[in-house]
Amino acid sequence: MEPILSVQNLNKYYGDQVGCKNMNMTLYPGEVVGVVGESGSGKTTFINSISGNLNPDSGKILINKDNEIINFLEISESLKRLLIRTELAFVHQNPRDGLRLDISAGGNISERLMSIGHRNYGNIRQTIFKWLDKVEIDKSRVDDFPRTFSGGMLQRLQIAKNLVTSPKIIFMDEPTGGLDVSVQAKILDLLRKLVRELNLSVVIVSHDLAVIRLLADKIIVMKNGEAVESGLCDQVLDDPQHSYTQLLVSSVLQV
């Protein structure tokens, strides 16, 4: 099987400061890769660099689109933005960054559909209802503004908005950050269900090892902008080799 996304020797500097350095990653279809590390370790820089939000300084990002390998950093701006709208999705930590707050929930979900040419109101409406159902938002809220939604609902709405065009690769930056634990559990449950159901390939960034353990198949541990350890999720978390990973694993609070 070919990887759907492969990142090779990716570097991103902010002036002299290291954002992330010499990063490598392969993501296979249906796989979830977790990126963990403390604040400032370069997780967000990494995910922003590989999703088109930031321009990395050097390296390669290869995306497999229907058996055609696309060099993400060398394609035209228009193709890049088309890919970002159709093949890729980005779930922000703060759902307000990924939603238009003065447009109804349905309008938010429909934007990606219409940007790829859907022009039938009735069909668009049906798709919106289908996705509201999938992310467990009551259908009666379809015409309400996102600002009337709770934090958890906003995050679920953002997920629906992103998944409506069936993207192949989903990037998530701390999707459950800032939510209370029961809502977090709900979102994680939903994400796990969607990943299995739709066979999504996901890169998920989190400082929360529990989140990563629940969702991810593989894990990359970052510190000071570099990957210090990577491998199968259970293996790395059960038998951490690098001293930083050991520290990270042992720092998890037990209830």
Next chain:
Amino acid sequence: MNNVLKFKNKKANVAAQDEIYNFAYLDENTKRMIRRALIKALCIPGYQVPFSSREMPMPYGWGTGGVQVTSSCLTTDDVLKVIDQGADDTTNAVSIRNFFKKTANIETTETTGDASIIQTRHRIPEKQLNEKQILVYQVPIPEPLAFLEPRYQETKKMHALSEYGIMHVKLYEDITKNGHIETAYAYPVKTNDRYIMDPSPIPKFDNPKMNNNPAIQLFGAGREQRIYAIPPYTEVTSLDFEDYPFDPSKAPHKCSICGSNDSFLDEIITDDDGNRSFICSDTNYCNQRMKDK
């Protein structure tokens, strides 16, 4: 110097072009700059060309963009008509007509068919225009995406890459809230199957008239410093959904003066009891019909 010239004019009581101004008010260099913008705009239908808008002797929002475009297009042979909401006799129309009468000493008319340049605010004349005519629109906000995406850099990118999904989101919201597309003026159009364009606040009733029009259509936004254009015989389509097609719509009444059934109507409250009547907004069209009777 100016005072001397003014004095001279007063003394001689010159009825001809007021000599203290260059022909049609703007200096030749400015007119050349605007003509260049106009030519570029005509080459890329619907694309907004930035231009260095000048201070005009009227406030922004009163047609400074349109006046600059008209000034750059005028020749001594031109016959000018100016309308405001379809009418030749409203303040804005009368003032702009007098402005060019004074600064360019050109002939003016109220008859649509006789005019070679028509400057308009918010209407397209009912009478079909011809190949020898130029229609100049006054535009307040040229950017159709402005209310959806406030960042100008971003809207530029969206135009460049034809990322117009958000435009339909606006129409989607309209249908969702009102059961139909509520936008009744400044209804967005696609020009030559490429650029989405704001047709200036004309009623959507006028939108179909832009399509395949033999006349040159020029749009000037003074405050926003943008010029755009539709060349003759260009396809202009109004955005819609398959199941909610574009509807020009019209008040279900007749003009109570000329009885026209197919012109755009103004609603007039006639007394304190809420009685109302409807008359053509295009005064010249209405008068002409009365004359023909």
